[in-house]
Amino acid sequence: MSTATTTPQSGPDTDTAPADRHTRRFGLPIATALVMGNIIGGGIFLLPASVAPYGTISLVAFGVLTLGAIALALVFGRLAHRLPQTGGPYVYARAAFGDFAGFLAAWSYWITAWVSNAALAVAAVGYLDVLVPVHESKPATIAAALLFQWLPALANLAGTRYVGAVQIVATVLKFVPLILVAVGGLFFFDSANLGPFHPGEGSALGAVSASAAILLFSYLGVESAAVSAGEVRDPRRNVGRATVLGTLGAAAVYLLGTLAVFGTVAHDKLVTSTAPFSDAVNAMFGGSWGGAAVACMAMVSMLGALNGWTLLSAQTPYAAARDGLFPKVFTVKRRGVPTAGVLVTVVLASLLTVYNYTAGTQGVFEILVLVTTFTATVPYLLSTAAQIHFLLSGQSEKVSRARLARDGVLALAAFGFSLWLVAGAGYAAVYQGVLFLFAGVLVYAWMAARKQRTAPQG
Template sequence: MAKQDEESRHARRFGLPVATALVMGNIIGGGIFLLPASVAPFGTISLLAFGVLTVGAIALALVFGRLAKRLPHTGGPYVYARAAFGDFAGFLAAWSYWITAWVSNAALAVAAVGYLDVLIPLHDNKAVTLAAALIIQWLPALANFAGTRYVGAVQLVATVLKFAPLLLVAVGGLFFFDADNLGPFQASDQSAIGAVSASAAILLFSYLGVESAAVSAGEVRDPARNVGRATVLGTIGAAVVYLLGTLAVFGTVPHDKLVDSGAPFTDAVNAMFGGTWGGSLVACAALISMLGALNGWTLLSAQTPYAAARDGLFPAVFARKRRGVPTVGVAVTVVLASLLTVYNYTAGSKGVFEALVLITTFTATVPYLLATAAQIYFLASGRSELVSRARLARDGVLAVLAFGFSMWLVAGSGYAAVYQGVLFLFAGVLVYAFMAARRKARQAEAEAEAALAEPVSA
């Protein structure tokens, strides 16, 4: 009894505010601090691409909300794909999502070290830099080991702290806005459609994480109600920050300078208030942002394998929970991410590391495609609790729009990333074959034992 009380004290379900912070914190990692400079070469037409992507991301968020109401269980896309299409589709969703999580965690930690170097000069010392990257990975893991109560607290605090400076630029920048800084509407030689697609190929990765509340539905209080709300509110909140922040930077930093900027938000703060203190402010915001994202992604990286393990599709050890957290999944994820980080720093394989990170942009969309296809299946097969035809039609349109958005994500990953990502998925097929065989053997043993236990009739 005492142990149960201890577990409940550290394992607390997330309410709507924390679930919303989880979504916003995972969507907004460190990319926001580089996005304005990344799309500046295309001109202000990139803001149009941002708008299109926002519509797609909100559609995807609404679909996840509907699916979570139907199946309010931990696992998110894995649960939806398995319910609609069976074990193999569910496993592919879980496997690809897991790959995305731990490779992305390594990338976030490496990127965070770059901002840490602004605050505490590391002097290009490879050993010190590696140690810093590993510490940045393990701190959020320790918060996860402490229990969901602490995960939620860290996520809420990190989200509030990182949004303060972001909103300073996003809102304050509007008061310093100068239309002459915007530059041309279309700065590249491409057609309007080509410029929108090209800028979208950079921007579309910024919305990964809309599924965060759905994946952790089992840890959300009243998931049938709160998961959908948190997903939509978190996505809209992130979209507002993205759009206002990018617009403010465009309007405060001259276009010719922004194109070559390595720290656009720093340049915006310096232009707004003068001085050079903006670099430290943005570095702090970026570091907090990435720690918050790592905190949330570390939990998510363990939740999908946990759900799959409970169904016999992942090793059973992943189904163990302590203080509300699948601690084995957290440990395996942080170890794999740490090994990848060590490889990156010691082998000097920058190109290989960046290729792996790009692969995650493909592997992240596999669960999206399967989840939205599951919603289309539920609606088309009559497995809907909705009685209103208008509501049914609206959900169908949203599901098709979200599916198209997910396909756009795949296309934006690039041919090389899709090719290599498919190889990662095929490697998972071998794991599935092994787990399915073990599961079948256990079922056969159970059936044999049950047959022997039956009384023999006279």
């Protein structure tokens, strides 16, 4: 077991794989695009319909969530400056609290990544249905969802050069429908479409927490640059900047876009919509051509998000495997990408997708989203706790007292925010998430015993 002062072995300086024409480190623009591309993925294109049953009070949840996401972004920026290494939350938790905490962060984040990929594929199929009625055939629906997962996996296996290129193109294209609806929709805004402020039973605070738990999925990815810090040029400088810039840009688009959809699509129609942004454009301009064009761009956006999340899903187990906490096969890298992590992730996400469709589950997207809400908060809680540990133990950098106080307030705010999200996820999501989490304890026991057995004696 590592002590609290253990320095993780993962990092750019220990990665001696030779660079080739398929490998390229990310600069600030691509790192920012990675953050924005992963945050603004498929979530925003389906979430207005997912939170519509809670009423317009969900816009309040979006505002609170944005403040919490910015606090998390600032904390991750400070942590990445301290430990600019591939692995993000895993690296921070292990450096502060030892191997077991690091493993829990890596395991939870890995689950979050591949379950998110399954959810993104489900969202993408909803927009494909605008063009081709795949919902009429369950095998066609499943095949389409699997295709959305495997195409980005193939792009990752081609190398980091192609991951970055796909991310830039997808990030640019996704802004066309989002800005069209976010800005143009305000000119077609009709308050009669908003529906009730709080239509459900229970307290308003409960409704805010419940809708925020679903909306958190739209902010997953705030840690993207930190997780891939080893692939970023000058990570101490660029990771923090990319994290904050990407989160602020995403927040502005999110708030305007959701408000515009609420105001252009009738509430009763929005509750059952599978492509709310397409419905918004159709309501704005009439006909179906605009909705079809938005659907195409939304699918490109989701492919970009799946492209980035597939990389992240391989980076965390790669970092943990280099420290002996994940199977060694996850350390295999080709063309700058951990190939085993990519393949295992896409297979697991594919199996989960098939299971959820064949089990006849209603609200597949919402169920998957809530599971990721819980699993994502585990590395978030451990990361913010690590920052608090560094500040209180005197391991912080030599900065002014005002800076230390600000960092402490941000870390406490981010920690409290993460706890609130766990409460809002609901009993069912926490139950399923805990099962996923505890399954990892057996894996840790196996890997820790193996590591101890092969350690040099003496």
